[in-house]
Amino acid sequence: MSAPFSWIRPEPWGVQIVPADVWIDPGRAVDRALVTHGHADHARGGHGETIATPETLAIMELRYNTREGAVLVEYGESIKLPGGVEATYIPAGHVLGSAQILLEHAGERVIITGDYKRRPDPTCAAFRVTPCDIFITEATFGLPVFTHPPIEDEMAKLLKALGENPDGSILVGAYALGKAQRVIAELRAAGHSDPIYLHGAMEKMCRLYEEHGVELGDLRLVADHSKDDMRGAIIVAPPSALNDRWSRRLPDPITAMASGWMRVRGRARQRGVQLPLVISDHADWNELTATIDEVNPAETWITHGREEALLRWCELGQRKARALALVGREDEDE
Numbered sequence: 089m090s091a092p093f094s095w096i097r098p099e100p101w102g103v104q105i106v107p108a109d110v111w112i113d114p115g116r117a118v119d120r121a122l123v124t125h126g127h128a129d130h131a132r133g134g135h136g137e138t139i140a141t142p143e144t145l146a147i148m149e150l151r152y153n154t155r156e157g158a159v160l161v162e163y164g165e166s167i168k169l170p171g172g173v174e175a176t177y178i179p180a181g182h183v184l185g186s187a188q189i190l191l192e193h194a195g196e197r198v199i200i201t202g203d204y205k206r207r208p209d210p211t212c213a214a215f216r217v218t219p220c221d222i223f224i225t226e227a228t229f230g231l232p233v234f235t236h237p238p239i240e241d242e243m244a245k246l247l248k249a250l251g252e253n254p255d256g257s258i259l260v261g262a263y264a265l266g267k268a269q270r271v272i273a274e275l276r277a278a279g280h281s282d283p284i285y286l287h288g289a290m291e292k293m294c295r296l297y298e299e300h301g302v303e304l305g306d307l308r309l310v311a312d313h314s315k316d317d318m319r320g321a322i323i324v325a326p327p328s329a330l331n332d333r334w335s336r337r338l339p340d341p342i343t344a345m346a347s348g349w350m351r352v353r354g355r356a357r358q359r360g361v362q363l364p365l366v367i368s369d370h371a372d373w374n375e376l377t378a379t380i381d382e383v384n385p386a387e388t389w390i391t392h393g394r395e396e397a398l399l400r401w402c403e404l405g406q407r408k409a410r411a412l413a414l415v416g417r418e419d420e421d422e
């Protein structure tokens with residue numbers, strides 16, 4: 089008999105499931121990868137076989153132009169891997185198609201969350217608490233100072249600024265996968281039915297969301313419209329476009345940015361953001377600790393960000409925990 093959980097091996101560039109010879113979210117090309125979601129620090133092209141949800145595979149196809157070796161797994165479905173390992177994909181509530189992966193082997197259960205959040209999000213299935221022995225959690229916002237406000241408050245701020253600027257516009261910087269669609273869907277939920285204008289780099293991902301049943305309302309491309317058309321409108325663009333010459337075509341824009349990092353004043357200043365919107369697709373400190381309590385695993389492995397504080401929190405609560413040092417995921421853009 090091998091030692092408990094020796095079948096799962098964290099390496100700096102991914103987590104290996106030894107008897108199946110598969111990797112979770114590997115940072116380099118492997119024969120067989122299980123992918124939690126489509127963000128670039130988890131999903132990459134070039135694997136022999138990529139096992140993921142249909143939505144994640146569609147996102148990867150759009151981003152990396154590859155559908156070869158795609159194996160679809162629906163939420164709740166289990167697949168058998170070599171070496172007596174079973175994998176089940178469970179919603180993570182992070183972005184469209186995002187999954188936690190439950191791995192079962194020899195009666196032992198391990199969950200790798202990928203990225204996740206607990207707040208309701210109209211653009212993706214909600215996180216589901218699932219019992220396990222080892223819970224491998226992200227900790228992007230793993231400091232008590234990170235508490236995300238209710239998204240309704242941030243939407244109200246945005247709509248108030250829009251109302252006060254009827255002849256201008258509000259330019260919202262948001263990552264093209266997940267954040268942009270969530271901001272648009274939340275604006276719709278807040279009753280904003282006017283056309284929303286998109287930077288060209290946003291278009292395909294928004295269409296992909298719509299094809300998967302996420303309603304985003306009247307979307308138009310900035311490139312197809314004059315300055316005057318866009319007066320009094322919200323425009324969504326990738327963060328890189330905020331201070332780009334591209335924005336000169338917009339009518340007197342107020343610059344906003346939707347990100348969990350907007351909690352940090354210096355970051356907003358650095359980017360020249362006038363209207364910081366604290367909107368995150370990651371669990372904040374309270375969500376991280378509440379989730380560990382609810383899942384109540386025998387061991388918590390922490391990755392992906394500020395591990396030390398969460399490690400200390402676990403120790404203070406008599407919870408067994410360790411920090412994994414995965415590379416390239418310390419300071420995720422979001």
Ligand SMILES: [Zn+2]
Nearest residue numbers: 125127182203
């Ligand atoms: Zn992510």
Ligand SMILES: [Zn+2]
Nearest residue numbers: 127129203420
């Ligand atoms: Zn991530």
